[in-house]
Amino acid sequence: MSGRRKVLTKYKLGGSGWIVTILSATFCVFAGMVSVTHKAPVPYELKYPANFGSRFTIPADNPTTQEGVYLGRMLFYEKRLSANNKLSCESCHEQKRAFTDGRPVSMGVDGSFTPRSSMSLANLLWVRNFFWDGRSQSLEAQAAFPLTDPHEMGQTLAESVKKLQKTAPYPALFQGAFGETGITEQNILKALAQFERTLISADSPYDRYMAGRYQPTETELRGMQLFENGPDPRRGIRGANCGHCHGGPKTFKELFHNNGLDSAFTDPGREKVTAQSMDKGRFRVPTLRNILLTAPYMHDGRFKTIESVLDHYSEHIQQSATLSSFLQDISNEEGGKSLSLAPQEKQDIIAFLGMLTDSAFMTNPAFTNPHSISKAQQHARNQDIQQQIFPVRSTPVRPHNAYVRANRGYTNCLRRSSHAARTQSAGLGIHEASQP
């Protein structure tokens, strides 16, 4: 309104028709830009194979949007979210390692180490209890832990809000994703959760095999059989029974088990959350997607190699009061006390686990660091975008264009997997209601 009044005042004072025309034109352009900034965020369609199922919940107050996902990606790689400006989520979750960090445990801003190993972030959309002990029931709630823990990123959300308010392009990005509420503690968590929901790994050779588009090798096939079968020596069936907990296309079930690492526990695991003694030493059954890239293994990163993991399950299960009943008295030898896999069988299982490596996930441009483009490249790229959109004059590039561009590759990739999903569900003749 004040803008309009000014125009009228100038009209009265100046008394020249052409000034009015120019100012009115400016006002219209300005009003047009305002309406662009306030437009509702564009929904982001999560695409995944039908055999992953739709048992997931996206909070009603945090729908996944293009703007929110891009903001979440910016925040995921933002070191200002840590007390010393040196750590981001990426510090412990590198894309090239399927979002783990290659270390047994990770170092926080105070130089101390986390008690547990960094977990892979693949397919979190379907996870219902986050962390090794399952203490968090949503990605939104989960994100606050590493951000604020004094031994991890060590910064209050209030401080993060302050820093981001002073840093371009965050005020604009938050407004684009969340409208008037802008930069708030909750919106930081919401944006990170939105980005994490998009980290879907579903294009491994195993997925292509399930869709009838990949022929496994002999050793992979033998490994798959061993992975799925429970051993039954009396009937001559050999197996490792991995699928009991890691079965199904997602390769995890929402379970917590004591997998026999120790007979006495320094880390109580799930017991700390439930306060039930029968949960002592139980930890989350994690996904095995991209498992060959996520060493070292277990909640404390004690096993450096996948071979030592197989050795553990085959020969070194430790008895304790809460040891999973699925790991007791299970053997490939009649009356045996350990699983007793042959060396070749372990190699076969590892070959099968290699089928779970989704190399496109590690290089997906939609997940890469959006800050990592060098200033020179950024400048060249801005020039390029500007020339396409604003051929005459230099105008600041809106982040909107940047993310549309950055996400183009991923959209194509998703289109392919969605086609595979459609083909598959059509083949099965199954219609699943898309209710979460």
Added chain:
Amino acid sequence: MKQVSHKVKDRDGKEHEFKGVALIEILEKAGVTTGAKLRGENLVKYVLITAADGYEVLYALAEIDPEFADQLILLATEKDGQPLPAGEGPFRIITPKDKKPARWIREVRSIKIAFAKN
């Protein structure tokens, strides 16, 4: 509460005697709509049972009511005269007429009754 037992073949292929109380009796005591009250909209109620390890199984409420179903589902506490062992007990569901024991959920920690949403 009245103790009931069932002799059934478990996953190990052997017959065992499970003893406990009828699940329906526990639900009645908790005020769940059973018997004459299990009609109309109450027929879309389900029973979601969760184990200590996070495993979950689901029954329709009517499946548990012996006025509908030709079996008595147990919340067992004993097997062959002994308390259920760690990893199986202290509570386990026994559904004698289920041919697969996948819903004979062990280490029962919670039982939730709710209306199905559509």
